[in-house]
Amino acid sequence: MVQPHLIVLDLDGTLLTDEKVISEKTKRTLLKAKDAGHEVMIATGRPYRASKIYYHELGLHTPIVNFNGAFVHHPLDQNWQTVHSPIELKVVQEVVESLNRDQFENLVAEVMDDVYVQYHDEKLLNIFSMGDPRVTTGALRDYLKDNPTSLLIQSNEKSVPTIRKYLADTKAELIDHRRWGDPFPVIEIVRHGMNKAVGLSHVAKDLGIPRNRIIAFGDEDNDLEMIDYAGVGVAMGNGIGQLKNIANEITKTNNEDGIAEILIDRLRL
Structure with a gap:
Protein backbone atom coordinates (compact mmCIF):
# COMPACT_ATOMS: atom_id res chain seq x y z
CA MET A 1 0.00 0.00 0.00
CA VAL A 2 1.27 3.47 -0.90
CA GLN A 3 1.77 5.72 2.15
CA PRO A 4 -0.32 8.93 2.34
CA HIS A 5 1.12 11.68 0.16
CA LEU A 6 0.40 15.40 0.00
CA ILE A 7 -0.48 16.48 -3.55
CA VAL A 8 0.07 20.20 -4.09
CA LEU A 9 -1.54 21.97 -7.02
CA ASP A 10 -0.81 25.31 -8.61
CA LEU A 11 -3.91 26.57 -10.43
CA ASP A 12 -3.26 28.58 -13.61
CA GLY A 13 -1.34 26.63 -16.22
CA THR A 14 -1.26 23.56 -13.97
CA LEU A 15 -4.50 22.23 -12.51
CA LEU A 16 -6.58 24.41 -14.84
CA THR A 17 -6.68 24.03 -18.59
CA ASP A 18 -6.34 27.12 -20.75
CA GLU A 19 -10.15 27.40 -20.48
CA LYS A 20 -9.74 27.75 -16.68
CA VAL A 21 -11.48 24.47 -15.88
CA ILE A 22 -10.38 21.19 -14.29
CA SER A 23 -10.50 18.42 -16.89
CA GLU A 24 -12.62 15.39 -16.15
CA LYS A 25 -9.67 12.98 -16.13
CA THR A 26 -7.60 15.12 -13.77
CA LYS A 27 -10.57 15.68 -11.47
CA ARG A 28 -11.42 11.97 -11.42
CA THR A 29 -7.78 11.08 -10.63
CA LEU A 30 -7.57 13.62 -7.77
CA LEU A 31 -10.80 12.36 -6.24
CA LYS A 32 -9.48 8.80 -6.50
CA ALA A 33 -6.28 9.89 -4.75
CA LYS A 34 -8.32 11.43 -1.94
CA ASP A 35 -10.36 8.24 -1.60
CA ALA A 36 -7.08 6.31 -1.31
CA GLY A 37 -6.09 8.42 1.72
CA HIS A 38 -3.88 11.05 0.09
CA GLU A 39 -4.19 14.74 0.92
CA VAL A 40 -4.78 17.30 -1.84
CA MET A 41 -4.20 21.05 -1.48
CA ILE A 42 -3.95 24.20 -3.60
CA ALA A 43 -0.99 26.60 -3.61
CA THR A 44 -1.60 29.63 -5.82
CA GLY A 45 -0.73 33.24 -6.38
CA ARG A 46 -4.45 33.99 -6.51
CA PRO A 47 -6.38 35.33 -3.54
CA TYR A 48 -8.76 32.90 -1.86
CA ARG A 49 -11.86 34.47 -3.40
CA ALA A 50 -10.54 33.57 -6.87
CA SER A 51 -9.56 30.02 -5.95
CA LYS A 52 -12.39 28.83 -3.69
CA ILE A 53 -14.50 27.66 -6.66
CA TYR A 54 -11.85 25.01 -7.41
CA TYR A 55 -11.33 24.23 -3.72
CA HIS A 56 -15.00 23.34 -3.41
CA GLU A 57 -15.17 21.59 -6.78
CA LEU A 58 -12.54 19.11 -5.57
CA GLY A 59 -14.21 18.80 -2.17
CA LEU A 60 -11.02 19.75 -0.37
CA HIS A 61 -10.72 19.84 3.41
CA THR A 62 -7.12 21.02 3.65
CA PRO A 63 -5.56 24.46 4.27
CA ILE A 64 -4.85 26.56 1.19
CA VAL A 65 -1.86 28.71 0.21
CA ASN A 66 -2.84 32.01 -1.42
CA PHE A 67 -0.87 35.07 -2.56
CA ASN A 68 2.20 32.85 -3.16
CA GLY A 69 2.52 32.06 0.54
CA GLU A 88 4.42 47.09 5.70
CA LEU A 89 2.20 49.94 4.54
CA LYS A 90 5.13 52.37 4.83
CA VAL A 91 7.16 50.28 2.37
CA VAL A 92 4.29 50.23 -0.13
CA GLN A 93 3.91 53.99 0.17
CA GLU A 94 7.61 54.47 -0.52
CA VAL A 95 7.42 52.26 -3.61
CA VAL A 96 4.37 54.08 -4.95
CA GLU A 97 5.95 57.49 -4.37
CA SER A 98 9.11 56.41 -6.19
CA LEU A 99 7.23 55.70 -9.44
CA ASN A 100 7.09 58.23 -12.23
CA ARG A 101 3.64 58.49 -13.81
CA ASP A 102 4.98 57.36 -17.20
CA GLN A 103 6.31 54.13 -15.67
CA PHE A 104 2.97 52.54 -14.80
CA GLU A 105 -0.59 52.19 -16.04
CA ASN A 106 -2.20 51.28 -12.73
CA LEU A 107 -1.61 50.12 -9.17
CA VAL A 108 -3.55 47.43 -7.31
CA ALA A 109 -3.19 46.63 -3.62
CA GLU A 110 -4.96 43.69 -2.00
CA VAL A 111 -5.59 43.30 1.71
CA MET A 112 -6.55 39.63 1.67
CA ASP A 113 -9.85 39.85 -0.23
CA ASP A 114 -10.27 43.64 -0.36
CA VAL A 115 -9.02 45.33 -3.53
CA TYR A 116 -7.70 48.89 -3.89
CA VAL A 117 -7.25 50.21 -7.45
CA GLN A 118 -5.54 53.52 -8.19
CA TYR A 119 -7.35 54.25 -11.46
CA HIS A 120 -10.71 52.95 -12.63
CA ASP A 121 -10.16 50.47 -15.47
CA GLU A 122 -12.90 48.07 -16.59
CA LYS A 123 -10.49 45.50 -18.06
CA LEU A 124 -8.43 45.41 -14.88
CA LEU A 125 -11.50 45.32 -12.66
CA ASN A 126 -12.86 42.35 -14.63
CA ILE A 127 -9.70 40.40 -13.78
CA PHE A 128 -10.00 41.18 -10.07
CA SER A 129 -13.77 40.85 -9.79
CA ARG A 134 -14.95 44.90 -2.03
CA VAL A 135 -13.25 47.30 -4.46
CA THR A 136 -12.07 50.81 -3.61
CA THR A 137 -10.95 53.09 -6.44
CA GLY A 138 -8.72 56.09 -5.85
CA ALA A 139 -5.18 57.10 -4.90
CA LEU A 140 -3.64 54.39 -2.72
CA ARG A 141 -2.04 57.00 -0.49
CA ASP A 142 -5.53 58.24 0.44
CA TYR A 143 -7.47 54.98 0.72
CA LEU A 144 -5.06 52.20 1.63
CA LYS A 145 -4.82 52.18 5.43
CA ASP A 146 -3.82 48.57 6.20
CA ASN A 147 -0.70 46.56 5.47
CA PRO A 148 -1.43 44.98 2.05
CA THR A 149 -1.00 41.29 1.29
CA SER A 150 0.32 42.19 -2.14
CA LEU A 151 0.94 45.15 -4.44
CA LEU A 152 0.68 44.92 -8.22
CA ILE A 153 2.23 47.45 -10.55
CA GLN A 154 0.70 47.34 -14.02
CA SER A 155 3.57 48.73 -16.03
CA ASN A 156 4.82 48.75 -19.63
CA GLU A 157 7.52 46.60 -21.19
CA LYS A 158 10.01 49.45 -21.25
CA SER A 159 9.68 50.32 -17.56
CA VAL A 160 9.56 46.85 -15.98
CA PRO A 161 13.38 46.40 -15.80
CA THR A 162 13.85 49.90 -14.36
CA ILE A 163 11.24 49.39 -11.64
CA ARG A 164 12.56 45.96 -10.72
CA LYS A 165 16.12 47.28 -10.51
CA TYR A 166 14.96 50.03 -8.15
CA LEU A 167 13.15 47.46 -5.99
CA ALA A 168 16.20 45.19 -5.92
CA ASP A 169 18.58 48.04 -5.09
CA THR A 170 16.51 49.68 -2.36
CA GLY A 181 3.48 38.44 -18.56
CA ASP A 182 -0.20 37.83 -19.13
CA PRO A 183 -2.49 39.60 -19.89
CA PHE A 184 -0.17 42.62 -19.61
CA PRO A 185 3.15 43.44 -17.89
CA VAL A 186 2.66 43.33 -14.12
CA ILE A 187 5.16 43.40 -11.25
CA GLU A 188 3.81 41.56 -8.22
CA ILE A 189 5.25 42.52 -4.83
CA VAL A 190 4.94 40.54 -1.60
CA ARG A 191 6.72 40.60 1.72
CA HIS A 192 10.33 39.40 1.63
CA GLY A 193 10.71 35.66 2.11
CA MET A 194 7.18 34.79 1.07
CA ASN A 195 6.78 31.97 -1.44
CA LYS A 196 4.68 28.87 -1.90
CA ALA A 197 7.27 26.63 -0.22
CA VAL A 198 6.90 28.60 3.02
CA GLY A 199 3.14 28.06 3.03
CA LEU A 200 3.48 24.45 1.93
CA SER A 201 5.92 23.62 4.73
CA ASN A 212 9.67 13.01 0.69
CA ARG A 213 5.93 12.32 0.43
CA ILE A 214 5.01 15.66 -1.13
CA ILE A 215 4.23 15.75 -4.87
CA ALA A 216 3.95 19.33 -6.14
CA PHE A 217 2.95 20.54 -9.59
CA GLY A 218 3.69 23.94 -11.16
CA ASP A 219 4.51 25.80 -14.35
CA GLU A 220 5.81 29.30 -13.59
CA ASP A 221 8.55 31.13 -11.70
CA ASN A 222 6.34 31.54 -8.64
CA ASP A 223 6.45 27.72 -8.35
CA LEU A 224 10.26 27.45 -8.25
CA GLU A 225 10.66 27.27 -4.48
CA MET A 226 7.75 24.87 -4.09
CA ILE A 227 8.99 22.50 -6.80
CA ASP A 228 12.45 22.56 -5.23
CA TYR A 229 11.03 21.93 -1.73
CA ALA A 230 8.79 18.99 -2.61
CA GLY A 231 10.10 15.43 -2.50
CA VAL A 232 8.77 15.09 -6.04
CA GLY A 233 8.63 18.42 -7.85
CA VAL A 234 6.83 18.16 -11.18
CA ALA A 235 7.02 20.74 -13.96
CA MET A 236 4.15 20.86 -16.43
CA GLY A 237 4.99 20.37 -20.10
CA ASN A 238 3.91 23.97 -20.68
CA GLY A 239 6.14 25.22 -17.85
CA ILE A 240 9.09 27.58 -18.12
CA GLY A 241 12.56 26.19 -18.79
CA GLN A 242 13.93 27.31 -15.44
CA LEU A 243 11.32 25.23 -13.63
CA LYS A 244 11.92 22.17 -15.80
CA ASN A 245 15.64 22.42 -15.01
CA ILE A 246 15.10 21.93 -11.27
CA ALA A 247 12.08 19.59 -11.36
CA ASN A 248 12.34 15.90 -10.52
CA GLU A 249 9.94 15.11 -13.33
CA ILE A 250 8.37 16.80 -16.35
CA THR A 251 4.86 15.77 -17.27
CA LYS A 252 2.42 16.56 -20.05
CA THR A 253 0.83 20.01 -20.36
CA ASN A 254 -2.12 21.40 -18.41
CA ASN A 255 -4.30 20.67 -21.44
CA GLU A 256 -3.12 17.04 -21.63
CA ASP A 257 -3.88 15.86 -18.06
CA GLY A 258 -0.26 16.11 -16.97
CA ILE A 259 -1.22 15.90 -13.29
CA ALA A 260 -3.25 12.74 -13.77
CA GLU A 261 -0.41 11.03 -15.69
CA ILE A 262 2.03 11.44 -12.80
CA LEU A 263 -0.41 10.52 -10.02
CA ILE A 264 -1.67 7.39 -11.75
CA ASP A 265 1.93 6.22 -12.13
CA ARG A 266 3.34 7.33 -8.78
CA LEU A 267 0.42 6.45 -6.53
CA ARG A 268 -0.74 3.38 -8.48
CA LEU A 269 -4.23 4.79 -8.88
Missing part, protein backbone atom coordinates in the same frame (compact mmCIF):
# COMPACT_ATOMS: atom_id res chain seq x y z
CA ALA A 70 1.63 35.42 2.06
CA PHE A 71 -1.77 34.11 3.20
CA VAL A 72 -2.29 30.55 4.44
CA HIS A 73 -5.54 29.52 6.06
CA HIS A 74 -8.07 26.72 6.44
CA PRO A 75 -11.42 27.62 4.81
CA LEU A 76 -13.28 24.97 6.84
CA ASP A 77 -11.60 25.36 10.24
CA GLN A 78 -11.66 28.74 11.96
CA ASN A 79 -9.48 27.39 14.76
CA TRP A 80 -6.63 26.59 12.37
CA GLN A 81 -3.67 28.94 12.86
CA THR A 82 -3.94 31.35 9.92
CA VAL A 83 -0.70 32.82 8.61
CA HIS A 84 -0.91 36.30 7.07
CA SER A 85 2.37 38.03 6.22
CA PRO A 86 1.58 41.38 4.58
CA ILE A 87 3.94 44.11 3.41
CA MET A 130 -13.84 37.06 -9.35
CA GLY A 131 -15.34 36.26 -5.97
CA ASP A 132 -17.05 39.65 -5.74
CA PRO A 133 -14.48 41.52 -3.63
CA LYS A 171 13.98 47.20 -0.95
CA ALA A 172 15.61 43.76 -1.26
CA GLU A 173 15.45 43.08 2.50
CA LEU A 174 11.79 44.07 2.72
CA ILE A 175 9.99 42.77 -0.37
CA ASP A 176 10.18 40.16 -3.11
CA HIS A 177 8.90 40.83 -6.63
CA ARG A 178 7.98 38.76 -9.67
CA ARG A 179 6.97 39.49 -13.21
CA TRP A 180 3.65 38.52 -14.78
CA HIS A 202 3.49 25.07 7.27
CA VAL A 203 0.62 22.91 5.95
CA ALA A 204 2.72 19.76 5.57
CA LYS A 205 3.90 20.04 9.17
CA ASP A 206 0.31 20.44 10.34
CA LEU A 207 -0.73 17.36 8.35
CA GLY A 208 2.27 15.35 9.54
CA ILE A 209 3.48 14.56 6.01
CA PRO A 210 7.28 14.64 5.39
CA ARG A 211 8.84 16.32 2.37
